[in-house]
Structures are given as structure tokens and as C-alpha cells.
Amino acid sequence: xTDRARTPPRLPLTTLEWRLYVVVVLAGVYLIAWRAIAxxxxxxxxASPARSAPSDLTTxxxxxxxxxxxxxxxxxxxxxxxxxxRGEAVVxxxxxxxxxxxxxxxxxxxxx
Amino acid sequence: xxxxxxxxxxxAIAAPTLDxxxxxxxxxxxxxxxxxxxxxxxRFVADSELGRLNRATGSVVVSRELMExxxxxxxxxxxxxxxxxxxxxxxxxxAGYDRSFSPGTLDHDAPPARAPPAHFAELAIDxxxxxxxxxxxxxxxxxxxxxxxxxDHAAALAPAPAMVDAGGDAMLRGNGPDGTGWLVEIEDPAxxxxxxxxxxxxxxxxxxxxxxxxxxxxxDRAAHHLIDPRTGEPxxxxxxxxxxxxxxxxxxxxxxxxxxxxxxxxxxxRLDGQPGLGGALVxxxxxxxxxxxxxxxxx
Numbered sequence: 543x544t545d546r547a548r549t550p551p552r553l554p555l556t557t558l559e560w561r562l563y564v565v566v567v568l569a570g571v572y573l574i575a576w577r578a579i580a581x582x583x584x585x586x587x588x589a590s591p592a593r594s595a596p597s598d599l600t601t602x603x604x605x606x607x608x609x610x611x612x613x614x615x616x617x618x619x620x621x622x623x624x625x626x627x628r629g630e631a632v633v634x635x636x637x638x639x640x641x642x643x644x645x646x647x648x649x650x651x652x653x654x
Numbered sequence: 655x656x657x658x659x660x661x662x663x664x665x666a667i668a669a670p671t672l673d674x675x676x677x678x679x680x681x682x683x684x685x686x687x688x689x690x691x692x693x694x695x696x697r698f699v700a701d702s703e704l705g706r707l708n709r710a711t712g713s714v715v716v717s718r719e720l721m722e723x724x725x726x727x728x729x730x731x732x733x734x735x736x737x738x739x740x741x742x743x744x745x746x747x748x749a750g751y752d753r754s755f756s757p758g759t760l761d762h763d764a765p766p767a768r769a770p771p772a773h774f775a776e777l778a779i780d781x782x783x784x785x786x787x788x789x790x791x792x793x794x795x796x797x798x799x800x801x802x803x804x805x806d807h808a809a810a811l812a813p814a815p816a817m818v819d820a821g822g823d824a825m826l827r828g829n830g831p832d833g834t835g836w837l838v839e840i841e842d843p844a845x846x847x848x849x850x851x852x853x854x855x856x857x858x859x860x861x862x863x864x865x866x867x868x869x870x871x872x873x874d875r876a877a878h879h880l881i882d883p884r885t886g887e888p889x890x891x892x893x894x895x896x897x898x899x900x901x902x903x904x905x906x907x908x909x910x911x912x913x914x915x916x917x918x919x920x921x922x923x924r925l926d927g928q929p930g931l932g933g934a935l936v937x938x939x940x941x942x943x944x945x946x947x948x949x950x951x952x953x
């Protein structure tokens with residue numbers, strides 16, 4: 543045991559080392575802030591479906607027209623941009639009719 | 655055999671080994687495929703996806719299928735050194751082909767206009783993002799290979815032997831209905847009642863290009879749909895008709911147009927010596943030139 547007051551240990555850093563330490567800390571703070579801001583900035587419309595999709599889809603990405611209609615997010619596109627739809631509205635499908643085939647079956651090629 | 659009408663032409667489907675009910679189901683599947691393809695990718699359907707792309711003023715996110723079509727078109731442009739180019743939509747419209755064709759409907763008194771030159775390379779395509787940006791003067795027409803490509807897709811639905819024939823663009827799977835190959839008659843472009851030659855095909859496709867049907871009057875000139883991308887005008891080829899035999903109807907469709915634009919000498923050279931490729935070229939004076947890998951059943 544001793545009554546002598548203990549002196550706190552001193553960090554053996556030079557002035558130059560202290561400056562480097564401060565620069566590294568500030569750079570880290572800047573990087574974290576920059577990443578946080580970037581994550582809140584609206585991206586291009588192609589990225590929006592993935593970001594707006596349910597959580598299980600966000601990691602691998604999904605195309606808007608691959609989602610069920612009820613799950614598709616509402617997109618706000620920049621001026622001049624247009625989202626082309628697949629055109630899945632009513633399709634007039636012709637009804638095939640039995641046709642008399644030539645014997646032997648042959649093709650007549652021509653411009654059409 | 656079953657038949658229906660799609661893409662402004664008659665489509666016939668036959669699968670001789672299937673029972674009638676199964677053959678009918680196959681024809682119904684094919685009919686849906688043709689109708690859906692036309693609905694989405696025809697430039698004449700106002701609300702088609704292609705129509706929207708052709709009207710868009712900025713970048714457009716397109717469907718996976720349209721991106722596949724554009725990428726396939728890009729490959730054809732490269733392989734044909736620009737003789738096939740789907741950006742001739744403006745030139746077709748300027749020539750007067752501004753609606754679905756039927757005889758007489760495109761005739762007009764004004765002389766044909768000239769469209770600004772357009773090339774596929776001017777399209778900005780971001781394939782991974784499925785983004786397309788089209789310069790304002792450029793209009794896309796996929797008619798140069800869409801029918802052949804759809805024939806291939808429809809034929810893939812059927813077990814061999816099977817035939818899918820869309821107005822003369824046909825895929826003939828297997829060794830024919832009786833094991834001796836499929837017979838393909840080449841129509842005389844000067845007289846549709848006559849056959850110039852009959853080919854025998856096995857697991858091959860065939861397509862024909864000629865200006866004898868899709869033609870109209872523009873002022874005092876005759877115009878047709880076979881636009882030469884080098885001039886932006888209807889081709890003045892020395893050929894009257896080209897039939898190409900190839901592995902796929904898409905390839906035959908593209909090559910028939912390219913050979914027509916090249917003319918008799920260069921066109922024949924293009925097909926000759928290529929394994930699996932053959933052609934029947936009819937010159938304007940009516941001569942028939944058979945080149946390449948062909949089996950002629952009757953000529």
C-alpha cells in the first residue's frame with residue numbers, strides 16, 4: 543500500500559498523431575452522414591419497385607409488372623418519363639376453325 | 655388442320671400425330687400467342703406497348719418481352735450489317751404505310767415523303783434496367799421478324815411432326831406427316847395460281863418476301879413495304895420474290911428481306927455455301943434461281 547497519489551497514464555501521442563486521429567474521426571462521421579442522406583434521396587423509377595416492394599422482395603429486387611396488381615406501389619415518375627405497360631387488357635383471340643388440309647399436307651409460301 | 659386469322663394473315667396449324675381435340679387445343683394456344691403478340695407489339699395497335707414506346711418523349715421502362723425483341727432485333731442488325739433495321743417505322747409511314755394493310759386502303763395522291771434517316775444504333779437501350787430511350791425522329795417497326803418469331807414460338811408448343819404456317823412464313827417440325835418431309839410450294843409472284851417449284855423440308859423453316867401483295871399507289875409511283883434502310887425508300891431490287899429456308903422462321907423472315915434488298919447476285923452469294931440455308935430467288939424477268947442447301951421435290 544502507498545499513500546502517493548497515482549498519476550493518470552498519458553497517451554504517448556505526438557501532435558501529428560493527434561491530427562491524424564481527428565481527421566479519421568471526422569471522415570468517418572462524414573461517410574456515415576453521406577450514406578444516410580443518399581438512402582433517403584429518391585432513386586430512378588427502375589429502382590422504385592424493388593424499394594417499395596414487400597420486405598421479402600427488397601433484397602433481391604422485383605420488376606413492377608411481375609408483382610400482383612394489388613401489391614404494385616404507386617410511382618411518381620420524373621417529368622417526361624413514362625412507364626410502358628404490358629397491355630394486358632382485352633385481347634381478341636381468334637377462334638381456330640377446322641380447315642380442309644391438302645393431301646399430302648403442304649405449305650404454299652408467298653409474300654403476305 | 656386448324657386455321658385462324660391473326661397479324662393480318664391466315665395462320666394454319668397441323669400436328670398430324672395428335673388427336674383432333676389435342677390438335678384443337680394446340681391451335682387455341684397458338685391463336686392466343688399470335689393475338690397477344692400482335693396486341694402488344696404491332697405498331698398499328700394504338701395502345702400496344704410498342705405504340706407507347708413510339709410515342710414516348712423520354713426514357714421508357716419496357717416489359718421483359720419487348721426488351722427481348724429489341725435485343726433480338728439488335729443482333730439481326732449486326733448480323734446483316736444494317737440491311738435489316740427495325741427503325742424503318744418512319745420510312746414506312748412516309749411511304750404511306752401508316753395503317754394495317756388491305757388492298758387499296760393505302761393509295762393516295764400525294765407523292766411519297768422522305769423520313770429523316772434513322773438507325774438502330776440511335777436507340778439508347780439499357781438491357782439490365784430495361785430502359786429504352788428513342789430519339790424523336792425514330793420509329794420502331796418489328797414487322798420484319800415478329801411474325802417469323804411468333805411462328806417459331808407457336809411451333810415450339812407442338813410435338814413433332816407439326817406445321818405452323820402464317821401466310822407463307824412457316825416452321826415445319828419433324829419429317830413431315832408421312833415421314834418423307836414437308837412439301838413447300840413456291841408461288842409464282844406474277845400469277846398466284848402457278849407454283850414455280852416444290853421443296854422438301856425436314857425440321858426447317860421457310861419465309862418469303864415480295865412486293866407483289868403489300869403495294870400501293872403514292873402519287874404517280876408504286877410503293878411497297880420492303881424498305882431499304884440504306885435509302886429509307888422502298889427497295890428497287892432486281893428481284894421479284896425471295897424465299898429463304900433456314901433453321902428458324904425468324905431467321906428465314908429476316909434473311910428473305912435482306913436477300914431481296916441485296917438483289918440477285920449478292921443475295922445468292924449471301925445464301926450459297928451456308929450450311930442449312932437455301933433460297934429460291936425469282937428475278938423481275940421471271941427467272942428462278944435456286945441456291946444453297948435445298949432439296950427440290952419438283953421444279
